[in-house]
Amino acid sequence: MMSVPFVLFACAIGAAWLRQRSVSIGFWLVGVVAMLVLFRVHVSEVLSIQL
Amino acid sequence: MSPELSKLLNALGLIAIGAVLTMAFIDQVWFGELPCPLCILQRAGLIAAGCGLMLNVVFGPKPSHYGITIIGAVASGAISMRQVLQHIVPGTGFYGPPVWGMHLYTWAFLFAVAIVIGSGLMLLADRQFSQMQSVSGRLKGIPLIALLLFLVLALANIFSTVALCGTGLCPDEPVDYELFHMND
Numbered sequence: 692m693m694s695v696p697f698v699l700f701a702c703a704i705g706a707a708w709l710r711q712r713s714v715s716i717g718f719w720l721v722g723v724v725a726m727l728v729l730f731r732v733h734v735s736e737v738l739s740i741q742l
Numbered sequence: 743m744s745p746e747l748s749k750l751l752n753a754l755g756l757i758a759i760g761a762v763l764t765m766a767f768i769d770q771v772w773f774g775e776l777p778c779p780l781c782i783l784q785r786a787g788l789i790a791a792g793c794g795l796m797l798n799v800v801f802g803p804k805p806s807h808y809g810i811t812i813i814g815a816v817a818s819g820a821i822s823m824r825q826v827l828q829h830i831v832p833g834t835g836f837y838g839p840p841v842w843g844m845h846l847y848t849w850a851f852l853f854a855v856a857i858v859i860g861s862g863l864m865l866l867a868d869r870q871f872s873q874m875q876s877v878s879g880r881l882k883g884i885p886l887i888a889l890l891l892f893l894v895l896a897l898a899n900i901f902s903t904v905a906l907c908g909t910g911l912c913p914d915e916p917v918d919y920e921l922f923h924m925n926d
Contacts, residue, residue, distance in 0.1 A: 693779065693912050694903040696786040701896040703793050707800045708889070719793045719810060723817060726786045730821055732911065733779045738827055 696726040745802055748870035749885060752798040755860060756888040759792040762853055763895045769846070770902065775838050776919075779912040780825045782903055784850045787818020789896055791857050796892055799885045803870045808861045815861070819854030822847045837915075 699722030706715035766785060769775045777785070794811030798804070825847040829836045838846055864870075881889060906912060908920035 692910055693782055693907045694900045696783075697789065697896055697899045697903060700786070700789045700793060701893070701900060704796060704889070704893045704896055707793075707796055708893070710800070712797065712801055715793075715797065716806075716810070719790065719814075722786075722793075723790050723813065726783055726790065726817060729911075730780075730783050730824075733783070733914075734824055738824070740827055740831055 693729060696722045696729065699725060743867035743870045745870050745872075748803040748864065748867065749799055751864065752795045752803065753885040753888040755857075756792055756795045756799060756892050757884070759788050759795070759857075760888065760891040760895055762850075763788060763899070766846070767895075767898065767902070769838075769841075776906060776916040778825075778837050778915065779907075780821055781837070781847065781850075782899075782906075782912060783821045784818055784825075784847065785899055787814055787821055787854065788850070789892075789899070790814030791818060791854070792892055794861075796889060799889060800881065803864075805865060805871065808865050811861045812858055815854045815857035819851050819858070822851035822854060826851060 699718050703715045703718035703722060706712075706718055763785060766777070766781075770777055791811050791814030794807045794809070794814060797807040797810065801807070825837070826845075828834070829845075836845055841849065844852075903912075905919045905921040906916055913920075
């Protein structure tokens with residue numbers, strides 16, 4: 692599951708290689724959303740920075 | 743700044759991101775420092791930022807491509823900062839050994855800031871956006887090398903992440919590659 696953003700970004704690179712700009716940006720956007728969702732899933736505890 | 747010079751600078755920026763990702767791989771493979779989940783997401787963030795530079799290289803410079811780079815770098819920087827804050831209080835430990843005095847997540851945060859500043863500086867040069875049609879030709883030389891390096895590193899990260907985490911989420915502190923121990 693953690694590899695999903697990389698797969699989507701690789702698809703974005705592939706689409707750019709094939710000169711499909713809109714498709715590339717679409718893959719990038721979904722990749723960023725996937726990355727942020729995974730970030731949220733992995734960071735569940737409250738940050739404790741009290742001295 | 744001419745579109746050709748902008749394209750070259752973007753290609754060099756892409757190579758710089760590739761160099762950072764390559765160093766992360768060297769740390770992982772050569773020194774056996776397995777990346778934590780946040781470290782993997784920081785790599786993803788750098789690739790997200792690199793996508794904007796890649797679009798500039800392939801399609802010519804556009805403000806929207808720099809926007810993509812900045813968004814990717816901010817996401818990567820936010821993830822890095824979360825990890826910095828996780829260990830900022832004395833006695834809360836750290837992840838991985840320091841490299842040149844700072845941990846890799848601190849370096850990743852500084853690199854993300856540098857990408858944002860670099861993109862901001864590039865956006866100041868208006869002339870690069872005036873002749874966009876002239877630079878959408880066939881890739882060769884440094885831009886081609888940069889694009890190939892970027893593609894290879896994105897694919898390598900897919901393989902590395904699947905090997906490390908299998909098909910699920912990554913353990914907080916990985917000790918071995920999950921893929922090679924699925925039947926244990």
